[in-house]
Amino acid sequence: MTEIRPGYYRGSDGQDLFDRFETGLLTREETIGFYKANAIKYLIREDDKNGEEDLNKALTYIGRLKRFKYPKRNNPFAKLGKAMGRAFNG
Template sequence: MDKATLRPSYYKDKRGKDLFSHFKDGLLNREQLSGFYLGNIMKYLTRYREKNGVEDLEKASVYLDQLKELEKDEK
């Protein structure tokens, strides 16, 4: 199964296009994208106890997976 099909609906826009597809289409350059992923990872990890618990940990995991793929693609 494709990873894109495993992502929750909140990662899709009104037309059904996945947020990460926009990034792969060049919405952000590599440095911006890396910073975006890192920022979201830190955001979700630092707030999970006070806000959404496991849901925020899952979101951090999604962004971590994206960052890992970005790094793999770079090498």
């Protein structure tokens, strides 16, 4: 499944809002809350608004939340990085 990440949220530096939230625009707790709230929003409105599109949007937020909270579990290079003494947090 492809994430829902429209290009119009991307700045001239290539970062989109997700990237900005995760690199300090919001605190860790605010970023986690943002992802959870948006996933819930799209799940709740799915029946009455955009159907499958809203489920895909909810999955986008859940995926970002998962990667943000548990980056080493989702990064296939984390073990390699540890062995090399480097961080690959992706």
